[in-house]
Amino acid sequence: MDLQALYQDIILDHYKAKHHSGLREPFEAEVTHVNPSCGDELVLRLHAEDGAVVDVSYEAVGCSISQASTSIMADLVIGRTVEEGLALGEGFREMLEGQGKVTLDEDRYGDAIAFHGVAQFPARVKCALLGWAAFRDAALRATAGQTEDK
Amino acid sequence: MARSSARNAHFSRSSSRRPTPARDVPRSPDPVSETIRVETAVHDTLDVARVRADFPILARMMGDNPLTYLDSANTSQKPRDVVAAMAAHDLGHTANVARAMHTLGAEATAAFETARATIAAFIGARDDEIVFAKNASEALNLAAHSLTAGLPGSGEGGHGLGPGDEIVVSIAEHHSNLVPWQMACQRTGATLRWFDVTDEGRFDLDRAREQNLVNERTKIVAVTAMSNVTGAPTPLAEIAEWAHGHGAVVVADGSQLVPHQPVDVVDLGADLLAFTGHKMCGPTGIGVLWGRRDLLATMPPFLGGGEMIAVVTMEESTYANPPHRFEAGTPPITEAIGLAAACAYLDGWGMAAIRDHEGAITAYALERLATVPHLRLLGPTSPQGRGGAISFTLADLHPHDIMQVLDSRGVAVRGGHHCARPLHERFGVQSSVRMSSYLYTTTEEIDRLVDGLRATLAFFKVGQ
Numbered sequence: 001m002d003l004q005a006l007y008q009d010i011i012l013d014h015y016k017a018k019h020h021s022g023l024r025e026p027f028e029a030e031v032t033h034v035n036p037s038c039g040d041e042l043v044l045r046l047h048a049e050d051g052a053v054v055d056v057s058y059e060a061v062g063c064s065i066s067q068a069s070t071s072i073m074a075d076l077v078i079g080r081t082v083e084e085g086l087a088l089g090e091g092f093r094e095m096l097e098g099q100g101k102v103t104l105d106e107d108r109y110g111d112a113i114a115f116h117g118v119a120q121f122p123a124r125v126k127c128a129l130l131g132w133a134a135f136r137d138a139a140l141r142a143t144a145g146q147t148e149d150k
Numbered sequence: 151m152a153r154s155s156a157r158n159a160h161f162s163r164s165s166s167r168r169p170t171p172a173r174d175v176p177r178s179p180d181p182v183s184e185t186i187r188v189e190t191a192v193h194d195t196l197d198v199a200r201v202r203a204d205f206p207i208l209a210r211m212m213g214d215n216p217l218t219y220l221d222s223a224n225t226s227q228k229p230r231d232v233v234a235a236m237a238a239h240d241l242g243h244t245a246n247v248a249r250a251m252h253t254l255g256a257e258a259t260a261a262f263e264t265a266r267a268t269i270a271a272f273i274g275a276r277d278d279e280i281v282f283a284k285n286a287s288e289a290l291n292l293a294a295h296s297l298t299a300g301l302p303g304s305g306e307g308g309h310g311l312g313p314g315d316e317i318v319v320s321i322a323e324h325h326s327n328l329v330p331w332q333m334a335c336q337r338t339g340a341t342l343r344w345f346d347v348t349d350e351g352r353f354d355l356d357r358a359r360e361q362n363l364v365n366e367r368t369k370i371v372a373v374t375a376m377s378n379v380t381g382a383p384t385p386l387a388e389i390a391e392w393a394h395g396h397g398a399v400v401v402a403d404g405s406q407l408v409p410h411q412p413v414d415v416v417d418l419g420a421d422l423l424a425f426t427g428h429k430m431c432g433p434t435g436i437g438v439l440w441g442r443r444d445l446l447a448t449m450p451p452f453l454g455g456g457e458m459i460a461v462v463t464m465e466e467s468t469y470a471n472p473p474h475r476f477e478a479g480t481p482p483i484t485e486a487i488g489l490a491a492a493c494a495y496l497d498g499w500g501m502a503a504i505r506d507h508e509g510a511i512t513a514y515a516l517e518r519l520a521t522v523p524h525l526r527l528l529g530p531t532s533p534q535g536r537g538g539a540i541s542f543t544l545a546d547l548h549p550h551d552i553m554q555v556l557d558s559r560g561v562a563v564r565g566g567h568h569c570a571r572p573l574h575e576r577f578g579v580q581s582s583v584r585m586s587s588y589l590y591t592t593t594e595e596i597d598r599l600v601d602g603l604r605a606t607l608a609f610f611k612v613g614q
Contacts, residue, residue: 003609007609039567039574063549065551124550127550
């Protein structure tokens with residue numbers, strides 16, 4: 001089992017210094033996602049204008065994989081359209097569930113390619129997807145004009 | 151049925167095992183010289199090398215490292231005897247029980263009921279006090295449903311809780327002894343109250359007495375017999391005396407007690423006791439609810455179906471006597487036989503010897519873990535009266551990250567909230583890492599855990 005493949009330096013760097021962390025206003029959607037098996041918890045807010053992601057802010061308790069993935073997700077989707085963000089998330093999920101056979105385009109995904117090794121650790125795939133799943137949920141709620149504070 | 155008859159009937163393979171004379175566990179030199187060696191006198195009557203020879207999985211290599219299995223409080227490993235007993239039944243005696251009138255059916259029924267007797271003897275119970283369930287959770291759900299849902303005066307027995315009645319649990323409960331009682335309160339309108347624990351994780355009886363926690367409104371007290379997180383034992387006899395003084399029924403979750411110590415239900419204090427097979431060298435899919443015979447007789451059925459009835463018409467049915475009243479449908483036959491084989495196996499070494507061995511391992515582990523920087527123990531720091539579950543946090547590292555590093559070194563522990571989220575909240579942490587030992591655990595394995603924790607700190611550059 002190759003620990004270095006799982007914990008690439010990029011991941012550990014984001015874990016130590018999370019980007020876009022903290023809850024900010026304004027926001028159109030707030031969602032709470034948990035990983036019941038380990039108790040990871042993520043509260044995420046999305047602020048979008050005219051179909052573009054202006055801000056993603058969040059408060060998270062969790063492992064290095066979930067925290068780093070959320071940090072990198074926020075880096076990637078802020079400044080893009082919501083639609084582009086959702087498409088990136090879909091591709092990221094396909095890579096993680098591809099058991100190492102699917103690779104990501106570095107030009108599109110930047111730091112997120114560091115998660116390639118996670119695909120070899122099925123138990124950790126959920127950790128890497130937590131932030132993306134919350135973003136997707138928030139985007140759908142914002143589009144539907146709903147907020148949720150559960 | 152006589153208690154002793156069970157021992158020799160189906161599992162004679164195990165009867166040759168006897169506790170061996172007292173002998174110190176041989177210890178190889180510490181593999182990592184930089185770690186601090188703690189010399190603890192290990193008084194051990196268990197020949198661990200011989201125990202381990204019964205568990206082929208313990209010889210597995212995980213990559214370049216030997217398996218270090220420290221997750222027995224989650225699921226224990228199985229000795230050959232248990233697997234062999236189950237296979238022998240399946241390959242030679244498969245049939246349904248109590249309904250198949252042919253010879254195989256009679257053999258299966260005899261094996262199933264003999265298993266019940268073996269398990270009864272293991273905890274000092276009568277055969278008809280052993281109710282089979284699929285795990286401890288189902289056993290506790292049975293208790294929570296049947297103890298609260300009965301309609302007094304309906305002729306079917308029951309205790310019929312309602313608004314104004316109180317059920318008392320503790321903050322240290324596994325979710326399986328908490329959620330069923332929450333649901334029972336929602337169903338009946340009864341109120342849920344709970345024992346707190348001290349900062350060391352022990353039941354805070356002083357505070358409970360100040361709060362008048364158990365009183366004339368208390369109908370049920372349902373508590374763990376030993377915490378699956380902290381290893382802290384529950385003062386069950388004292389709580390039972392208090393509860394019984396108010397006429398309340400005492401339910402104990404024995405999932406972490408029955409596998410590790412001699413248990414005699416006559417002395418325990420509880421009226422109902424749940425435990426599970428897969429934490430005591432048995433298979434998954436089998437759990438037990440022990441109940442005092444006179445109490446079980448007052449409890450209405452939980453699930454309806456075949457085998458739990460006496461007479462069925464289209465309008466109504468009458469119910470079988472305990473324990474069959476609570477065993478609707480075809481039971482986990484092979485699993486019951488496997489659990490009985492596990493009881494016979496454990497008895498072969500002796501539960502007192504197993505308790506002493508685990509006590510020595512726990513004392514050693516507590517001393518060694520205390521040498522790891524940034525480690526915070528959740529629960530009692532002294533080994534006296536403590537179980538083999540030891541939970542801790544390490545710096546601000548997440549348990550999943552810690553166990554990932556440990557796993558890469560072949561060390562299997564559990565990380566998370568261990569199905570006890572309220573207790574973690576009580577300790578002000580989100581989750582923890584838990585090591586847990588059993589009769590096959592060695593001091594070398596504790597050393598490997600400690601080395602792995604130091605390696606984890608280095609990997610995540612804690613304190614650098």
